[in-house]
Amino acid sequence: MTVHRNIELVTAALLAGGADPARVSRLVVLPDAVTTAASAAAALGVEVGQIANSLVFECDGEPLLVLTSGAHRVDTGKVAALLGAQRVRRAPAGFVQAATGQVIGGIAPVGHPAPLRTLVDRALAAHDEVWAAGGVARAVFPTTFDELVAVTGGQPADVA
Template sequence: MSTATHRNIDLVVAALTAGGADPSRVARMQVLPDAVTTAAAAAAALGVEVGQIANSLVFDADGDPLLVLTSGAHRVDTTKVAQLVGAQRVRRASPEFVRAATGQAIGGVAPVGHPAPLRTLVDRALESYDEVWAAGGIPHAVFPTTYGELVAVTGGTPADVA
């Protein structure tokens, strides 16, 4: 596993550091040899449970970006999420919408490092793991974190999203 850098990874590392993330975890950012664009692929590459993968999913909530950090073990209930955020409609965002909101491509969207902070929900299911893994800004990059750290660095709201 490489520690090669990329502009998006640098932005994510800077945002994690500025947000008070544990430096020892930030230093464990990894660039894997193959893209890990699904929770199952990331879990297999890291040798962890699929539930430990914090999927960064961007939704279109009445035209505004909404980031949902969810456990890789289940799917987001968009009706439930719409009720949680007071939106009429929450739907999966297009690749163009995701890139405009995050500066990152689907499959590598990190919880942080975006051009502007995004309204964020953090799946309470992630709390049951001592360590979770999130994307690092590109489809090959991942980093370890904790549920509490994800809530803190994103300014996110804990929520039951499935």
Template sequence: MQLVIAALTERGADPASVAGLRVLPDAVATAAAAAAALGVEVGQIANSLVFDADGAPLLVLTSGAHRVDTAKVAALVGAQRVRRASAEFVYAATGQRIGGVAPVGHPAPLRALVDRALEGYPQVWAAGGIPHAVFPTTFAELVAVTGGEPAEVA
């Protein structure tokens, strides 16, 4: 969690995003659980999903209301094959466990796509590096702090 806070600060995130980081009493490993715990729409949850794109990690920040279309994502990034990464692959790429992967705070920056559907919400919530932590942010801030590319991923 401290790596996430440091990365957000270093990458110029709004101090309110950093200060808004919450540690919830229960793990929120799914978008539905996070939305229920926060009292927001499931679409406001920015899922940080790591995919294996021809052997390279690819971070897709998608609205909790969407399911990523891997064929569409493969075409967007010029990969032959994009598939869900194993837990070990995710941990090696991010240093974080599935269910708590944050958009930032990884050992090295990851190529990222940011779901344009998140742009429809004035505030979205992303994982803070552990399954119990979330922080408020915006679509624009996610694009900025990840160096991500806005994309239609569903």
């Protein structure tokens, strides 16, 4: 079976970032795309709050990755205030793909052409295990809040 290049990039970035190899080896490619937190949770048999959505925003013209719990929505006003930004808005598809090398619905926390400024939702810390996209809409992998912060160089934040 051929592995998608984005999955290879994500796996390599996770391992290079110090992720637990046992967790990385549990990356799965599901039979169908899971482009929402609800569909990912249903496919995995976990709570929607255990899904780490990777959302890309345009923050004063620069990409910002927010890894947020699937159980709630990002408050862009709160994020702007936290970062001292003038404007934070959901990024258009072309901007997202240029920043991540991945398409919306399968954005991974890592494996991008260059590191992205990242916020990691503190709500994810409530779960021993969370699941994130693996670079394509059908791939997901297990991780932890602490591991997400470490591998992304992210900043823990209250984003909702």
